[in-house]
Amino acid sequence: PSYYDQCFPPSQGTSLNDMGAYGGPGACEWNTSEPPIEEDILITSSELEAYPGDTLIYPINVQFPDSINVSSFSMEIGCLPEIVEVLSINQGETIDNLGWLFESNMENCPIPIWAAGSESMSGEGELLTLTIAISTEADSQFVPINIESVLFDEYDFSYHCTF
Numbered sequence: 001p002s003y004y005d006q007c008f009p010p011s012q013g014t015s016l017n018d019m020g021a022y023g024g025p026g027a028c029e030w031n032t033s034e035p036p037i038e039e040d041i042l043i044t045s046s047e048l049e050a051y052p053g054d055t056l057i058y059p060i061n062v063q064f065p066d067s068i069n070v071s072s073f074s075m076e077i078g079c080l081p082e083i084v085e086v087l088s089i090n091q092g093e094t095i096d097n098l099g100w101l102f103e104s105n106m107e108n109c110p111i112p113i114w115a116a117g118s119e120s121m122s123g124e125g126e127l128l129t130l131t132i133a134i135s136t137e138a139d140s141q142f143v144p145i146n147i148e149s150v151l152f153d154e155y156d157f158s159y160h161c162t163f
Contacts, residue, residue, distance in 0.1 A: 039065035041159040043127070043147060053136045058145065059092065063124035070152040072116035073127070078146035079109040083138040087131040089113060094125025102128075110148050 042063040050056050064070070080086065089111070091102035100117030113128065130145070147161050 039067075039158075041065070041068065041150075041152065041157050043150065043159055043161045045145070045163050047163065050134045052134055052138045054134045055087065056132050056134070058130040058132055060127050060130070060145075060147075061092070061125065062094075062121075062127040064122050066122075068152070068157065069120040069122035071118065071120050072114070072154065073150065073152045074112070074114040074154075075128075075150045076110040076112055076148040077130075078148045079111075080132075080145070081143060083135040084143055085133045085135070086111065087133055090129050090131070091115060092126030092128045094121060095127065 043060065044063070045058060045060045048056055048058060086106050089104040089106060091100065095102060095115050095117070098117050098119045098121060100115045100119075100121075102113075102115040104111060104113040115128075134143075145163060150159050151157075152159075
């Protein structure tokens with residue numbers, strides 16, 4: 001009787017013991033509830049003022065709730081208008097201090113970026129910096145930097161961007 005497998009879920013709901021990841025002794029005590037709702041990860045940068053011909057360093061920062069630490073991220077930055085040229089994308093100070101690997105492909109649109117390492121990142125810090133050049137032919141206008149997607153540890157954590 002101790003091996004009966006009648007708790008559904010995770011068991012299959014029969015008295016015969018299930019093979020593999022389902023059921024087994026103690027299956028009735030398994031926690032099948034939803035994970036707790038996490039606070040949003042906050043991704044921020046300040047609004048910068050630029051003029052035609054300017055080159056800017058644009059930092060993107062991250063702030064994790066106390067319950068989250070990660071060892072990788074991937075991000076896609078949306079396509080920028082022709083008046084803005086991305087000169088470089090560099091790892092932020094926080095990632096540099098952790099010794100993470102960092103890669104991006106500025107030839108793609110949207111621009112994919114990823115980083116990973118053996119040491120976990122938590123708290124808050126500088127995730128990456130964009131160095132961008134504003135065309136000399138630019139008119140006065142607002143140019144948004146759009147983050148199209150972000151995954152931390154290949155998990156779809158909730159995040160909020162403020163730029």
